[in-house]
Amino acid sequence: MSIPRLLVSVAVIVSVGAAAAPAMANFSGAAPDPTGDATDPRSGRDLEAAAFGYDRKTGTVRVAIQLATRPDKTDDGVGVHVFLAHRSATGCDKTPGVSVVGETQAPGGMAWGLQTGPSSDPLAAVGSADNFDTFDAVQRFELRDPALKNRAFDCAVATTTELGNPANVLDTVGPIVLKALPELRLGVSGVPTSVVRDRTRRITVKVTNPGDAPATGVKVRIGRAAGLDAPAATSLGTIAAGRTVTKRISIRLTRRARSTVPLKLSAATGDLRIERRYSITPRSRAKRGGSGGGDGNRGPQQLCNQFSPDLSGQSGGSLILVPC
Numbered sequence: 001m002s003i004p005r006l007l008v009s010v011a012v013i014v015s016v017g018a019a020a021a022p023a024m025a026n027f028s029g030a031a032p033d034p035t036g037d038a039t040d041p042r043s044g045r046d047l048e049a050a051a052f053g054y055d056r057k058t059g060t061v062r063v064a065i066q067l068a069t070r071p072d073k074t075d076d077g078v079g080v081h082v083f084l085a086h087r088s089a090t091g092c093d094k095t096p097g098v099s100v101v102g103e104t105q106a107p108g109g110m111a112w113g114l115q116t117g118p119s120s121d122p123l124a125a126v127g128s129a130d131n132f133d134t135f136d137a138v139q140r141f142e143l144r145d146p147a148l149k150n151r152a153f154d155c156a157v158a159t160t161t162e163l164g165n166p167a168n169v170l171d172t173v174g175p176i177v178l179k180a181l182p183e184l185r186l187g188v189s190g191v192p193t194s195v196v197r198d199r200t201r202r203i204t205v206k207v208t209n210p211g212d213a214p215a216t217g218v219k220v221r222i223g224r225a226a227g228l229d230a231p232a233a234t235s236l237g238t239i240a241a242g243r244t245v246t247k248r249i250s251i252r253l254t255r256r257a258r259s260t261v262p263l264k265l266s267a268a269t270g271d272l273r274i275e276r277r278y279s280i281t282p283r284s285r286a287k288r289g290g291s292g293g294g295d296g297n298r299g300p301q302q303l304c305n306q307f308s309p310d311l312s313g314q315s316g317g318s319l320i321l322v323p324c
């Protein structure tokens, strides 16, 4: 079956992203679930899909679940219970694991608990989370806490449960495997603020993968612009997690460069893309003593990917560009 798209406006996603750290999810996963298989046929009990993202560096868990219908405001709703943990021979049940519970009819009120040892142990940390979409067919919530950092959760499950009786599970999605993801950082140096026409300058690009999986087929691209002579794409191959690759790229402003020329550099692996933008002013002749145009062009803020879990595909989420 096709997985329904997440019905969340871009504006909402951006506002969440702007408040969050630039890191994307280091681990993510999504899965559909059949319609009509909940044990309670009433509105808003039936799960159709769930998506999870986990950023171990900031200790952020993002969740989106899709119900078959919008919860009915005239009834008491349903319990929502999701958890992220580690895989074992018996399922997604090995600690450390974090459990999040709430109700579809309780605005904002989600509670979470972190279990680091046997279930008989007290919870290692607890907290609350906001449900951004109470009463909606798609419900998203996010929790962030230092206690959730570096847990490397690798599986997740979402359930709906009878209100007041969480032992009565009405529908389940998962266990879903959370896949490790690469991440990219793009450093650029040597970009001149101005340059003599037809004189070649070399800039240095440094692409780092601070993520948890290899970044394959990494390419640095330079956007086309009138008067800019630069390679459209430079291949960097695979960058292992934690490694950096450096390349020098030659650029030149031609006679066609009339005024300020935009220089847009991006680095990409798969759907993951980051970019930096600069502008260079052409000059006709060199300043006294050299080719001029120092390396002081810092450009505007770097744009990075922000992860937002959604239900639109196998990756478990969408990547949007936000200021780092």
Ligand SMILES: [Ca+2]
Pocket (backbone or CB within 6 Å): 033, 034, 035, 036, 037, 038, 046, 047, 048, 171, 172
């Ligand atoms: Ca279902």
